[in-house]
Amino acid sequence: QSALTQPASVSGSPGQSITISCTGTSSDVGGYNYVSWYQHHPDKAPKLMIYDVSHRPSGVSNRFSGSKSGNTASLTISGLQAEDEADYYCCSFTYSSTLVFGTGTKVTVL
Amino acid sequence: QLQLQESGPGLVKPSETLSLTCTVSGGSISSSNYFWDWIRQPPGKGLEWIGTLFNSGSTYNSGRLYYNPSLKSRVTISVDTSNNQVSLKVSSGTAADTAVYYCARRSGYYYGSVADWGQGTLVTVSP
Numbered sequence: 003q004s005a006l007t008q009p010a011s012v013s014g015s016p017g018q019s020i021t022i023s024c025t026g027t028s029s030d031v032g033g034y035n036y037v038s039w040y041q042h043h044p045d046k047a048p049k050l051m052i053y054d055v056s057h058r059p060s061g062v063s064n065r066f067s068g069s070k071s072g073n074t075a076s077l078t079i080s081g082l083q084a085e086d087e088a089d090y091y092c093c094s095f096t097y098s099s100t101l102v103f104g105t106g107t108k109v110t111v112l
Numbered sequence: 113q114l115q116l117q118e119s120g121p122g123l124v125k126p127s128e129t130l131s132l133t134c135t136v137s138g139g140s141i142s143s144s145n146y147f148w149d150w151i152r153q154p155p156g157k158g159l160e161w162i163g164t165l166f167n168s169g170s171t172y173n174s175g176r177l178y179y180n181p182s183l184k185s186r187v188t189i190s191v192d193t194s195n196n197q198v199s200l201k202v203s204s205g206t207a208a209d210t211a212v213y214y215c216a217r218r219s220g221y222y223y224g225s226v227a228d229w230g231q232g233t234l235v236t237v238s239p
Contacts, residue, residue: 003181005158036224040159047214047232048159053225091159095224099178101149106158 006031006092006104013110019080022107024092025073030102032073036095039068039077042106043088051090052077079109087111114139116215116230124209124237130202134215134230141196144168145220148198150189152211153232160211165189165198166220205237 007025014020024031024039031037039052050059052068055075065080075094079086092104120132134148141148150162163179179187188201202209215230 034224036222038225040226042159047229048226049229050225050227053222053227059227093159093161093224093226098181100180101161101164101224101226103151103159103161 003030003096003098003100003102006094006102008090008092008104008107010105011108011110013112014079014082015112016082016084018082019078020082020109022077022079022090022092022109024075024077024094024104026075026094026102027073029098030094030096031070031075031092033097034095035070037068037070037075038093039066039075040091040093041086041088042091048091082111084111114217114228116217116228118213118215118230118233120233120235122234122236124205124235125239126206126237128205130200130205130209130235130237132200132213132215132233132235134198134200136196136198136217139217141191141198142167142193147218147220147223148189148191149216149218149226150187150200151214151216151226151229153214154208154211162200162202162213163187163189164218165191167191168220207237209235209237211235 040048042048056068115137149164166176212232214232217228
């Protein structure tokens with residue numbers, strides 16, 4: 003299985019909105035509504051930010067939102083804050099009951 | 113509150129087997145309808161899913177195993193219910209297996225979402 007494709011980096015100024023894309027295939031992203039997004043700060047465990055494409059776990063800011071169209075999922079961070087600077091990974095359930103992660107995106111707050 | 117703690121040797125020689133254990137506290141590894149995942153991150157690279165054991169609710173003898181196809185020939189995941197632990201073995205280690213290894217849990221109701229993670233443990237494969 004091939005890693006889902008994400009942009010290597012995305013940047014924005016405080017208060018702006020940014021969107022991270024995650025492109026897969028009909029065997030993963032396009033075939034199921036089981037896409038999740040993770041925020042990963044160095045030397046910490048990844049944190050679930052979005053599950054099932056667009057749902058936020060309890061405690062996650064509503065500045066984070068998710069969507070999907072065809073084989074591409076997206077994570078949008080609105081009202082960008084300094085604390086949002088981190089690596090972000092998408093993840094999808096696949097037709098063979100495995101998981102596949104995205105290549106990762108480094109978000110920089112200018 | 114569920115806690116997952118990875119443990120094992122931090123240094124493994126090439127060609128040897130990498131063995132890690134995840135000790136679960138604040139919950140039972142025998143609880144039904146959960147996936148127990150292993151995920152790793154090589155230095156400077158992204159997250160890679162290794163495999164999972166799914167407890168469907170029947171006896172653990174029928175727990176289902178799923179592995180990353182690229183690692184399947186070298187990976188074994190097993191469970192020790194008496195010690196509330198899940199284990200990972202990666203045989204024929206190479207430098208490419210050097211990574212932070214995470215133990216994690218997914219609910220069977222949310223197939224694609226890893227909600228609970230351990231802190232991770234670094235394993236280096238080197239002579």
